[in-house]
Amino acid sequence: MKILVTGGLGFIGTNFIHYWLETHPTDQITNLDKVTYAANPTNFDDYVDNHNYKFVKGDINDVALLDQILPGIDLIVHFAAETHVDRSIDDPMAFVKTNVLGTYTLLNSAKKHGNIRFHHISTDEVFGSIPLGSTAQFSETSPYDPSSPYSATKASSDHFVRAFGKTFGLPITISNCSNNYGPYANPEKLVPRMITNLIDGQKIPVYGQGANFRDWLYVTDHCRAIDTIISHGIIGETYCIGGLKETSRNIDLVKKVIKLMGKSEDVIEYVADRPAHDNYAVNWDKISTDLGWKPLETLESGLKKTIDWYVSHESWWRDSKAEAEAFYIKLNNYKNLNK
Ligand SMILES: NC(=O)c1ccc[n+]([C@@H]2O[C@H](COP(=O)([O-])OP(=O)(O)OC[C@H]3O[C@@H](n4cnc5c(N)ncnc54)[C@H](O)[C@@H]3O)[C@@H](O)[C@H]2O)c1
Numbered sequence: 394m395k396i397l398v399t400g401g402l403g404f405i406g407t408n409f410i411h412y413w414l415e416t417h418p419t420d421q422i423t424n425l426d427k428v429t430y431a432a433n434p435t436n437f438d439d440y441v442d443n444h445n446y447k448f449v450k451g452d453i454n455d456v457a458l459l460d461q462i463l464p465g466i467d468l469i470v471h472f473a474a475e476t477h478v479d480r481s482i483d484d485p486m487a488f489v490k491t492n493v494l495g496t497y498t499l500l501n502s503a504k505k506h507g508n509i510r511f512h513h514i515s516t517d518e519v520f521g522s523i524p525l526g527s528t529a530q531f532s533e534t535s536p537y538d539p540s541s542p543y544s545a546t547k548a549s550s551d552h553f554v555r556a557f558g559k560t561f562g563l564p565i566t567i568s569n570c571s572n573n574y575g576p577y578a579n580p581e582k583l584v585p586r587m588i589t590n591l592i593d594g595q596k597i598p599v600y601g602q603g604a605n606f607r608d609w610l611y612v613t614d615h616c617r618a619i620d621t622i623i624s625h626g627i628i629g630e631t632y633c634i635g636g637l638k639e640t641s642r643n644i645d646l647v648k649k650v651i652k653l654m655g656k657s658e659d660v661i662e663y664v665a666d667r668p669a670h671d672n673y674a675v676n677w678d679k680i681s682t683d684l685g686w687k688p689l690e691t692l693e694s695g696l697k698k699t700i701d702w703y704v705s706h707e708s709w710w711r712d713s714k715a716e717a718e719a720f721y722i723k724l725n726n727y728k729n730l731n732k
Pocket residue numbers: 399400401402403404405406425426427428429430431432433451452453454471472473474475476477491495514515516517547569570571572573574579
């Protein structure tokens with residue numbers, strides 16, 4: 394099979410390509426990535442001699458480039474997006490361009506080149522927020538209610554994907570996944586920022602009182618879920634993907650990481666909360682019952698693997714950590730200016 398992966402130099406796309414070429418070694422992958430701040434081109438340094446992997450630097454909005462790449466492609470797995478909620482508060486337009494217009498452009502090109510099978514990677518954040526103290530969970534039937542510019546653009550992209558399925562018969566599937574953690578995540582995201590701060594002996598900033606909760610999934614479990622949907626999912630369907638129902642308050646997650654790294658809780662520093670800070674929990678009964686998928690990693694086993702990876706890959710994250718911390722300083726200055 395010939396696959397186009399978009400955004401394959403980012404966190405989940407990188408893990409997905411590694412996973413896919415290990416489990417389907419005769420398939421061929423083209424990785425189309427614009428190489429934004431979130432990309433790391435060294436992620437495939439070991440693949441220079443792998444004839445089943447090809448990298449193309451470019452934008453999913455570039456129709457002429459898509460016209461060159463798409464002939465012969467059997468499947469598109471669409472990860473490319475602007476993904477950081479805090480950045481979407483700082484600069485929403487970048488999110489509209491890639492997540493909405495880019496997804497539309499890719500769908501249109503998939504339709505033009507023979508209705509190529511299209512799997513869209515989305516997020517549980519499109520469903521909005523679960524009230525603190527509630528045991529409710531998002532599922533495939535939850536109404537869309539996005540809170541941030543990031544989740545609003547992802548919601549819009551989901552609607553376009555579904556509309557191309559219904560209107561033009563494009564063979565689509567969608568997955569809405571909870572928060573991922575694991576190797577290759579940019580150190581501006583919560584888990585790698587915590588780990589790298591602890592390695593550097595720095596404080597760990599926690600939004601508000603850390604009471605917001607998330608549903609965490611180890612990234613390889615997400616990649617296996619996508620594989621399951623591509624191989625066995627029903628065209629036109631949406632599947633929610635989540636962790637082992639160990640929904641964790643941010644503060645509990647922070648304390649778990651601190652403990653696993655043998656540090657003291659004195660490093661926790663509470664900072665002003667993010668606007669419209671959501672809570673998420675996902676019901677993944679459908680993919681489990683219909684397709685037989687379930688996560689293999691517990692939060693503890695996945696965090697241990699993630700910590701080990703960051704400890705042994707400092708050269709991978711050092712430069713992007715400096716950029717991430719500069720971004721957070723800019724964000725705080727921006728907030729102060731707008732008080
Ligand atoms: N990270 C999570 O916890 C999570 C959870 C659920 C769903 N998702 C979804 O999974 C996908 C991947 O997330 P991630 O965390 O790996 O993101 P990421 O920010 O780490 O990577 C995104 C990649 O997309 C590329 N990109 C951005 N704009 C592009 C464009 N216009 N054209 C081509 N490439 C472009 C970037 O260069 C980068 O390599 C996203 O669609 C996101 O919404 C992420």
